[in-house]
Amino acid sequence: MKPRQQPSVAVIGVGTMGSQVLHTLAAAGVPASGFEQFDIGHERGAAGGETRIFRVAYKEGGSYVPLLHEARRAWDRLGEQAGVRLLDPCGALTIGSAQDPDVRTVLDVSEEWGLDVERLDRREAARRFPQHRLFDDDLVLLDRQGGLLHPRRAVTETALLARKAGAAIHTGHTVTDVVETGTGVAVHYRRGDETEVRVEKYDQAVVCTGPWITRSVPSLAREVDVRRAVLSWFEAGPRWAPENFPVGIRRSGGENALSFFPDVGCGVKINLHVPKSAVDDPDRLDPVVEPEYVSRVSAAVSRCLDGLPARPALVRTFMEGYTADNHGIIGRDPERPNVLIMGGFSGHGFKLAPVFARSAVDLLLTGRTDVPIDRLSLARLA
Structure with missing residues (x-):
């Protein structure tokens, strides 16, 4: 046959x-x-955007956890085959109020699946990650299986x-x-x-x-709605490298909601979590970033992080497709x-x-x- x-x-x-x-x-x-x-x-x-977050303690819900375990193994295998690291296992932080729905989900998912997530008290968090300004009701969670992807x-x-x-x-x-x-x-x-x-x-x-x-x-x-994201990079240095400053998300209320990424050669990347504008034609993505947005992301960084410049060195626009759910x-x-x-x-x-x-x-x-x-x-x- x-x-x-x-x-x-x-x-x-x-x-x-x-x-x-x-x-x-x-x-x-x-x-x-x-x-x-x-x-x-x-x-x-x-x-686009140079770096991406990898988390197992997932704010999108526990149903993804088995897929994330498999994905982490797959990224490691691909890196071995390629002979270059694709996933930097620097860990992933979640910082924010316990009342925030995303922080609550991370806590619940961690407990439900028995994940390797360390809850740091304020003194320990300040000692290990002094780059972060902590608010009174902030929790600090370190997902040890998280890390940084290089897209x-x-x-x-x-x-x-x-x-x-x-x-x-x-x-x-x-x-x-x-x-x-x-x-x-x-x-x-x-x-x-x-x-x-x-x-x-x-x-x-x-x-x-x-x-x-x-x-x-x-x-x-x-x-599917195609939306425009604005990413910002702040000049940094060794203090902000992956081994010293893990990737993560912040949920400290108001516009203190952002993703942060360590410096891998082009500065600390910040994605401020504010509503994204629609992209009518992906061939004509608007590259112009309004000064008002730059002021907003600069203010959020000033409130949440200690030691970065007052303004970003670079801002760029990107696109992603979103479904309703x-x-x-x-x-x-x-x-x-x-x-x-x-x-x-x-x-x-x-x-x-x-x-x-x-x-x-x-x-x-x-x-x-x-x-x-x-x-x-x-x-x-x-």
Whole structure:
């Protein structure tokens, strides 16, 4: 009996999810081709910003904890294969009032799952992490399994591993349509500045185009909002390196709500958690940051951190896709049965990308997965 032939798969978008899907497919011996409109590791999509937080004590809920354990192991394995660290195990802090819902969830999840989370008293927190100004009702929680991800490095190294395993990756290729043929899909694309549309046929396709997902899958325009995030970097130094200043989130009331990231060469990154504006066209992301925003983030940093400059050295804008419930989407396109959709990960998909990729490949090859992704199903949005 001849061995069963693996289906060919096109992966549209080779960023956070696409690089992981390509690597997982190629490692399984599946013929796979990736189409990326920019270069690998570009910063125009949702993987931008130099650093990402990894947490196991998860404010988004305990149902993610098994996936996060698996993801941490996966990031370590990928780093070993690549020969470079992708996840820096510096720990992750949660600081804020016990009355804050996110802090409460972190506490509850830690207790429910027996996580390695240390609760520091104020004296110990001040001794170990003097960079933080603590308010009277702040708790300080250190997730020892947390750490710092390097997104550009992770995407480029994972794509390289995919290539080494046999995947083809086409950069500068803009996919204009993925058409269901009944027996597979036809991928329509343009190369570079060419106007000619070329077509290649595959058995299946995965569409994971990040902020461009609603253009790739127009039916998702009602379900996914693309939003503009503003990130700021403050000049720092060794005192703010990962070994001295773990990544984390702050929930100390009002605009004292932010994510903070250690200095890995470009300063301390701050993401102020304020409402994000809508992005109507991801090809025309507004790069202009209003002075009023810079004043707000500077004031929050002054209140919450000790020893950074009064103003950021750099501010930049990025994009992410959000669903109404802040959980991503993984599932078959009901209008194109041979197309699998991945998108709308609402700002917290990067850390879970290796696990989400495994679930997607399971669905492609067998029609089912043991990864608990029911809350990410398309059916919930019907």
